[in-house]
């Protein structure tokens with residue numbers, strides 16, 4: 276069982292949720308377009324470098340005069356001929372904020388935009404980087420309380436995370452890169468080490484079930500649309516690899532459907 280699979284809850288757990296536990300976080304009620312507008316134009320009034328994670332991005336506080344909100348600024352942009360991670364040698368290793376931008380654009384194409392913070396490119400402190408809306412997280416995967424109140428809803432989010440992680444060949448879907456808000460919503464962040472050029476899947480066993488809308492959108496995903504939306508953040512070979520993995524994901528689910536029946540796989 277992979278570490279991602281362990282987050283799926285296989286046993287039924289009872290409802291824990293007390294009414295107060297699920298009260299909405301005090302967030303302004305903005306559309307993604309309004310968040311985009313804010314992130315592009317608001318002034319940075321405070322900054323703090325983050326101590327957690329690997330690349331230490333920044334937590335910025337922005338204000339447009341009316342609204343004040345935080346955002347994460349990730350300027351990492353590294354290309355190495357070779358990097359060894361977990362005993363595996365990766366050639367042409369890229370660790371780059373461009374992949375955060377590509378991941379968000381791709382997520383939107385697949386109808387998964389609401390599982391990621393709004394993310395766009397901006398300059399700050401004489402650096403280009405990816406700026407993303409600060410998620411008012413209550414937990415991440417290291418410290419969320421168990422059992423989760425609604426196992427079915429939790430797993431249905433997790434299956435989408437697993438499919439997306441295969442598509443983008445995400446070598447870093449670690450526990451700090453999955454945030455959980457008070458309403459038990461899962462958020463994916465930090466794709467700077469995804470989008471490897473492998474045409475194979477990373478953990479095909481992680482493909483267990485698939486949301487029906489995601490399934491349709493995956494099958495319809497068009498190489499030219501992906502190229503256009505992820506430009507200039509992904510190169511041609513990164514997109515080619517992504518499309519090859521898409522084909523393998525579709526094949527894997529078709530096989531599962533043939534074995535188990537559609538309703539056991541798609542939901």
Ligand SMILES: Nc1ncnc2c1ncn2[C@@H]1O[C@H](COP(=O)(O)OP(=O)(O)O)[C@@H](O)[C@H]1O
Pocket residue numbers: 325327328329330331332346347349392407408409410411412415451452454464465467
């Ligand atoms: N948009 C965001 N909203 C809330 N917390 C964030 C956001 N971006 C980053 N963080 C927090 O900062 C940590 C480090 O950021 P991350 O993008 O994962 O960089 P890295 O792991 O490379 O240092 C994350 O684990 C998370 O706790």
Ligand SMILES: [Mg+2]
Pocket residue numbers: 328329451452465
């Ligand atoms: Mg991280």
